[in-house]
Amino acid sequence: MSKPNEAKIIGASLPRIDGPEKLSGAAKYAADNHLPRMSYAYGVFSTIASGRIQDIDVSQARQMSGVLDIFHHGHFPTLYRTPSSMEQENKVDETRLPFEDDKVYYPGQFVALVVAETFEQARAAAYRVKVDYASEKPIADLEQALATGEQPKPHGESGHERGDPASAFNQASNQIDVIYTTPMETHNPMEMHASTAMWDDGSLVLYESTQGVIFARNTMAKIFGLPVERVVVHAPFIGSGFGSKLWIWPHAVAAAAASRQIGRPVQLVVPRQQMFTTTGHRPATQQHIQIGTDAEGRLVALSHETVNATSMVNTVAELAGRCTPTLYSCSNVKVSHATVRANIGTPTAMRAPGAAPGLFALESAIDEAAVAIGMDPLAFRKLNYTEHDEGQDLPFSSIHLMEAYEKGAEKFGWSRRNPEVGSMRDGNELIGWGMAACNWEALKQDSEAHVSLRSNGTVYVSCATQDIGTGTYTVVAQTASAVTGVPVDRIQVKLGDSTYPRGPLAGGSWATATVMPAIAKAAKAAIEELKTYATGDDGPFQEASMDDLQFSDGQLSDGNGKSITFGELLKEMKLANADGRATTSGEMNSDYSYNSFGAHFVEVRWDPGISRLRVSRVVSAIDVGQIVNQKTAANQVEGAIVMGIGMALYEQTEYDPRSGLPVNNNYAEYLVPTHADQPPEVDVLLLDHPDYNFSEFGARGIGEIGITGLAGAVANAVYHATGKRIRSLPITLDKLMA
Amino acid sequence: MADDRKTEASAEDENATVRTSRRNFLKFSASGAAAAAVASWIPGQIASAREAEPVTDDALPGQGERRIKLIVNGQEHTLNVPVNAVLLDVLRDRLNLTGTKKGCDLGQCGACTLLVNDVAINSCLSLAVQHEGEKITTLEGLARDGELHPVQQAFLEEDAYQCGYCTPGQIMSAVALLNDPNLPKDDASVREAMSGNICRCAAYKNILAAVQSARSRMGGLA
Numbered sequence: 022m023s024k025p026n027e028a029k030i031i032g033a034s035l036p037r038i039d040g041p042e043k044l045s046g047a048a049k050y051a052a053d054n055h056l057p058r059m060s061y062a063y064g065v066f067s068t069i070a071s072g073r074i075q076d077i078d079v080s081q082a083r084q085m086s087g088v089l090d091i092f093h094h095g096h097f098p099t100l101y102r103t104p105s106s107m108e109q110e111n112k113v114d115e116t117r118l119p120f121e122d123d124k125v126y127y128p129g130q131f132v133a134l135v136v137a138e139t140f141e142q143a144r145a146a147a148y149r150v151k152v153d154y155a156s157e158k159p160i161a162d163l164e165q166a167l168a169t170g171e172q173p174k175p176h177g178e179s180g181h182e183r184g185d186p187a188s189a190f191n192q193a194s195n196q197i198d199v200i201y202t203t204p205m206e207t208h209n210p211m212e213m214h215a216s217t218a219m220w221d222d223g224s225l226v227l228y229e230s231t232q233g234v235i236f237a238r239n240t241m242a243k244i245f246g247l248p249v250e251r252v253v254v255h256a257p258f259i260g261s262g263f264g265s266k267l268w269i270w271p272h273a274v275a276a277a278a279a280s281r282q283i284g285r286p287v288q289l290v291v292p293r294q295q296m297f298t299t300t301g302h303r304p305a306t307q308q309h310i311q312i313g314t315d316a317e318g319r320l321v322a323l324s325h326e327t328v329n330a331t332s333m334v335n336t337v338a339e340l341a342g343r344c345t346p347t348l349y350s351c352s353n354v355k356v357s358h359a360t361v362r363a364n365i366g367t368p369t370a371m372r373a374p375g376a377a378p379g380l381f382a383l384e385s386a387i388d389e390a391a392v393a394i395g396m397d398p399l400a401f402r403k404l405n406y407t408e409h410d411e412g413q414d415l416p417f418s419s420i421h422l423m424e425a426y427e428k429g430a431e432k433f434g435w436s437r438r439n440p441e442v443g444s445m446r447d448g449n450e451l452i453g454w455g456m457a458a459c460n461w462e463a464l465k466q467d468s469e470a471h472v473s474l475r476s477n478g479t480v481y482v483s484c485a486t487q488d489i490g491t492g493t494y495t496v497v498a499q500t501a502s503a504v505t506g507v508p509v510d511r512i513q514v515k516l517g518d519s520t521y522p523r524g525p526l527a528g529g530s531w532a533t534a535t536v537m538p539a540i541a542k543a544a545k546a547a548i549e550e551l552k553t554y555a556t557g558d559d560g561p562f563q564e565a566s567m568d569d570l571q572f573s574d575g576q577l578s579d580g581n582g583k584s585i586t587f588g589e590l591l592k593e594m595k596l597a598n599a600d601g602r603a604t605t606s607g608e609m610n611s612d613y614s615y616n617s618f619g620a621h622f623v624e625v626r627w628d629p630g631i632s633r634l635r636v637s638r639v640v641s642a643i644d645v646g647q648i649v650n651q652k653t654a655a656n657q658v659e660g661a662i663v664m665g666i667g668m669a670l671y672e673q674t675e676y677d678p679r680s681g682l683p684v685n686n687n688y689a690e691y692l693v694p695t696h697a698d699q700p701p702e703v704d705v706l707l708l709d710h711p712d713y714n715f716s717e718f719g720a721r722g723i724g725e726i727g728i729t730g731l732a733g734a735v736a737n738a739v740y741h742a743t744g745k746r747i748r749s750l751p752i753t754l755d756k757l758m759a
Numbered sequence: 760m761a762d763d764r765k766t767e768a769s770a771e772d773e774n775a776t777v778r779t780s781r782r783n784f785l786k787f788s789a790s791g792a793a794a795a796a797v798a799s800w801i802p803g804q805i806a807s808a809r810e811a812e813p814v815t816d817d818a819l820p821g822q823g824e825r826r827i828k829l830i831v832n833g834q835e836h837t838l839n840v841p842v843n844a845v846l847l848d849v850l851r852d853r854l855n856l857t858g859t860k861k862g863c864d865l866g867q868c869g870a871c872t873l874l875v876n877d878v879a880i881n882s883c884l885s886l887a888v889q890h891e892g893e894k895i896t897t898l899e900g901l902a903r904d905g906e907l908h909p910v911q912q913a914f915l916e917e918d919a920y921q922c923g924y925c926t927p928g929q930i931m932s933a934v935a936l937l938n939d940p941n942l943p944k945d946d947a948s949v950r951e952a953m954s955g956n957i958c959r960c961a962a963y964k965n966i967l968a969a970v971q972s973a974r975s976r977m978g979g980l981a
Contacts, residue, residue: 036915043923044911046858046898050924053857061852086822140848141841211862211870211924211959260860260924261960293863490922490960652918656962660921663961688867688957697954699963701946 030502030509031718032709034651038509039258039494048258051230052215056286059217060089062279063143064272065133065150066295067125070159070364070681071333074123074132078151082135087142089283091150093133094120098278103243103269111239112268114301115367117334118244119271125154126333127366128682129298134275136283159364159681162205163305163330166361173328173359176338181346181412184353186311190322193313197390201310201382202749203341204673205330206303207686208371209693212260213293214300216276219286224251229273231256232266233526235485238519240269241277257517261490263664264370267528270300297674297686301369304329304339308382312390313353320351320390320405325383331360332367339368341379344460344729346412347616348383349405354412364681370528372664373725376461377732381668381750384457384733389746397440398737399430399456410614418613418714421644422458425620428706429456429642433622442744450626453742457623457730459643463615463712463721464531466607469522470539472501472547473598478575478588480507481598482543483515486524486536491724492653493532499649500537500718504544506574522602530617530722531607533649537718539605546601548572551587559594561585613714617726619643621662621734627742632754636666636735638702645726646712647719658705658727665731667694673751814838814854827891831856832900840887847871847882850897858898858927862957869956872928872935873897879935881955898927901934910934910973919969921960929956933970937977944974 042048067074079091090096097120103111119131133150137143160166167173190196217228225245231237234254242249259266276289291300306329313322325342342356371377391401408420430436438454439445445452473481482501488494494516498509505512515521522543525535552570555562555577562570565579578584591598609615624638639662648654671692675684685691705727711719732750739757740746747756813836820826820839829836831854840849845864850856850873859882862870866884873882874896901908907915910933920926936942936952949970950963958966 036918039923040915040920041907043920043926044898044907044914044930045902046856046927048923049857050860052861053851055852055855055857139841140852141844145843209959211860211868211922211957213861213863258923260862261922263959290861293865293867490920492921653921656918656921656960656965659964660961663963664959687865688863689865693957693959694961694963695954695957696950696963696966699950699961699967703964 030499032648032651033499035495035499035509037492037495037653038498038514039488050212050258050260051217051228051256052288052290054217054228056217056219059286059288060136060138060283061140061143062134062136062276062287062289063147064131064291064295065135065147065152067128067130067132069125069154069156070128070161072125072154072156074125074152075155076153077133082146082149085142085146085149087138088146089136089138090279091133091135092120092275092279094123098282100244100274100278101246103240109239110236111243112236113240114268114337114369115270115332115335119275127298127364129295129366131271131275131299134279136279136287160362161676161678161681162363163307163361165678166330166363167307167328171361173361174336176358176360179338179340179358181354181356183411186322186324186353186355189353190311190313190324193321194316195314195390195394197310197312197386197393199310199386199389199748201308201385203306203378203381204750205305206371206668206672207297207674207691208263208265208301209296209688209691210261210263210265213296214266214270214272214291215289216273217286217288218277218280220281224253225277226253227273227277228255230259230266232259232262232487232489232528234487234517234519235523236526237269241273244274245277254519255517256487259487259489263372264374264528265301267370267526272299293688294686297683297691298366301367302674303371303374303378304331304337304368306339306341306378308341308379310382310386312386314390314394318391318394318396318401318404320349322353323349323351324355326355326357327379328359328361329368330363330365332365333362335367336360337368339378340375341382343375344380345383347410347614348458348460350407350411351405372661373461373729376725376729377668380457380459380730381732381736384730385736385748388455388737388740399426399435402426402458410616413614415612415614418615419646419710419712420616420618421708421710422618422620424708425618425642425644429620429622429640432704432706433640435622442741447626449630450628451742453625453627453738453740455623455734455737455739455741457621457734457737459619459621459726459730461530461617461726461729463534463617463715464529465534465609465716466525466531467605468524468535468539469602469604470536470543471522472540472543472601474505474547474551474587474591475598476588476591476596478511478586480505480512481515482512482540483521484524484536484539485519485521486532487517487527489527491527491532491657492650493527493536495653496533496649497536497540500540501544504541505548530724530726532722533720534716534722535607537720538716539603541717542603542605543601546603547599548601550601551577551590551599554594554596554599555590561590561593610714615715615721617645617721619726621731623734623738625735625738625742627739627757632758634670634739634752634754634757636700639700640704641727642706642708643726644708644710645723646710646715646721648707648709649720651707654707654723655705657723659703661725661727662703662731663694663699665728666698666735668728668750669732669735670751825888827888829887829890829895830892831895832897842886842888844887845883846885846887846890849887850882856897856899860924860927862925869932870925870928872931872956874931874935877938879932898930901930909976910937910969913969913973913976917965917969917972919965920962925956925958929953929958929966932956933973937970937974946971
């Protein structure tokens with residue numbers, strides 16, 4: 022009975038169950054919480070990129086009305102650093118605590134924090150805090166860091182080598198040897214990072230804009246030296262994060278410490294300008310790619326070596342070569358990563374970390390290799406296609422990349438492409454068609470979940486993961502519905518609270534894959550619990566054994582015509598609910614390599630008369646296993662495509678090479694795609710082949726894949742239209758006019 | 760705070776579940792599992808947000824403050840506000856109308872869009888004292904009697920959002936543009952008109968579909 026329902030509900034095209042809350046203004050984000058006696062904090066941020074604080078004069082600010090306290094390195098409680106462990110789930114990227122000492126490592130670093138009765142008072146006083154700096158000449162960016170002569174620090178564990186790439190390259194009949202660069206990018210989620218902190222009898226309660234309430238709880242517990250049960254973190258809604266809200270950043274520590282010091286709740290919002298400096302970014306990369314092919318176009322050598330800029334205080338490597346050992350068949354491959362230090366904030370993961378900048382470079386270079394031997398770039402990719410991950414020497418658990426190539430090409434009309442540069446035209450516009458592959462590793466984590474069948478006929482589900490906009494609330498409800506047969510409008514889903522059963526970070530495209538098995542197992546446990554009650558002394562099925570009872574569509578039946586809904590059963594027995602709890606492991610069968618794939622086909626239009634470049638059409642065929650919700654899944658990929666267009670054409674966080682200070686740290690000068698930049702046609706084909714080697718539901722996750730390869734496809738289309746091979750993102754007009 | 764410690768479902772029975780059943784989100788409703796009456800909590804929340812208690816400051820304005828009357832979603836409030844207080848902050852911090860969001864505080868992102876006398880503005884660029892006696896409409900004021908406004912309903916059906924943070928501003932801009940007889944109705948014009956509202960999740964395709972769908976369901980009038 023439950024099978025047809027299961028088939029329908031998983032893969033359905035459902036509106037989000039959290040939609041009405043978001044659409045009515047009822048959804049509470051971190052800064053929407055107004056607690057009794059709450060005060061407001063506003064930061065003072067360093068106006069130099071490197072040096073030392075000589076003196077902080079708070080005398081004037083302290084006299085201003087409403088000011089409660091002003092914290093800085095000379096006036097701040099002693100806290101502890103977190104060990105920053107992924108295994109212990111207390112990782113951060115910037116381990117240095119705010120106000121730890123008088124050092125300034127990057128511009129926009131917290132140097133003081135004003136707490137006042139109102140937001141206006143805190144902000145006004147923050148402007149009156151006088152900081153006297155001893156400034157040193159900064160290393161402003163990747164370029165300057167490379168020029169210092171400092172040897173890049175190798176990131177050993179992420180490298181890969183097979184065969185003999187150097188001699189294979191030297192002997193190859195065709196060689197591509199190029200350097201690509203990608204700039205620093207800033208996540209810029211719409212919601213500014215925010216913390217609303219309060220202390221209750223020695224316990225910390227934190228409303229934080231975070232992609233991981235469990236990580237946030239564990240991290241704050243370490244920093245304040247508390248057992249984890251003394252910290253509660255809430256994030257039922259977050260205004261997305263794209264990676265910038267995976268870990269705790271200094272502002273949350275500052276807000277919590279200030280709250281404890283003044284004995285009142287404190288709200289702190291990181292201003293948009295400082296979200297460019299103190300809450301992470303995608304670091305700038307320089308990528309050296311060498312491709313050798315034989316006369317037929319087969320890859321014989323592939324080398325991908327990346328250096329990225331990290332901060333002075335922590336090492337974060339951007340693993341741009343992460344897809345390179347995997348995506349193509351090639352016997353001789355080398356991948357390496359290394360970092361150099363600059364006076365910038367600490368980098369962090371940004372949507373498809375590594376893969377997004379890495380596949381821009383790799384997929385552009387593959388296009389170059391195809392063009393160099395006069396081969397169609399799609400045919401080149403098909404020729405070098407593999408269903409075996411040669412990097413790990415394992416078969417892929419499921420791969421439909423060839424189908425993605427074919428279906429995407431057909432929908433796009435790739436066969437009508439004239440390969441000659443600048444040959445396709447529409448009025449004044451030159452049309453360019455380019456394509457690229459996409460790839461993202463499929464991951465899952467350990468998780469716990471709680472499902473409760475309740476006497477009022479509803480189902481309650483809780484898990485300490487987050488819905489960052491990907492649709493997790495709805496996916497969780499669909500999963501519970503699939504197991505219980507109860508429609509989603511009678512399923513209440515609670516996420517984003519560290520007191521719920523431990524759930525995963527919402528990142529890495531693993532939330533769906535991680536929580537679905539835990540929810541399903543907990544739901545089954547709740548059904549078993551119900552059967553135990555039903556066959557007990559007071560139960561309506563006391564004559565039956567548990568094995569005789571069937572549960573489907575929310576009812577328990579004995580197969581002899583007697584059936585009763587779980588709500589009626591519980592009510593009859595005067596029981597509130599039947600609870601099920603479950604723990605599931607993220608461990609995967611080591612016989613396979615688990616990856617998602619896809620192909621982007623992009624049309625650009627270049628009007629040389631007025632130097633206008635637009636992306637006018639995108640077709641993307643995406644292979645992520647089972648699609649759980651058609652609506653939210655397509656939305657994820659469509660959004661990632663547009664973020665990829667931003668990466669390709671607009672986004673670049675710039676620093677003044679003389680002062681090291683940020684130049685464009687706001688939404689008007691750091692350009693993200695607006696509605697007017699949206700291509701008129703974006704078609705996403707979701708291939709929807711469940712990957713049962715990966716999990717019982719076969720869903721591999723969908724958040725990152727859409728941005729991977731997109732910038733490469735745009736760059737390849739730009740080359741096709743203009744003949745200009747732009748190897749440095751973003752592809753701005755000056756580069757095309759040069 | 761007691762409600763921070765909830766771990767058991769039973770603690771929540773009173774508020775039990777679920778989403779508005781009015782729209783029949785699911786066509787495949789399971790036979791037999793139905794509870795007799797299911798509370799629908801969303802319309803209730805909409806109503807309570809809109810009918811916020813009037814706030815009245817009885818004290819005389821303090822130094823640097825001025826007393827103003829704000830009419831928000833039909834409700835009149837009498838407030839002492841600092842002259843440098845921004846409308847957005849007064850709505851959020853004083854009136855607890857947090858449906859209107861702050862995305863940049865610089866007038867660059869559109870998250871704080873609301874209507875003043877039916878004209879869309881960035882409320883982060885406007886001082887509260889400039890709006891004495893004016894008719895302010897926020898997201899919380901759109902729904903009527905528990906029914907979502909046609910633009911809200913269209914956003915729900917077209918999945919015209921992801922994280923939901925820019926959504927209040929998108930919806931308010933959409934309401935304003937659908938009420939503006941001077942704006943052309945074609946897709947390109949709507950894209951242009953909606954470009955003051957950044958959506959970093961980039962649900963633009965669905966936002967356009969929602970605006971056009973709301974247009975037809977409103978018969979051209981909001």
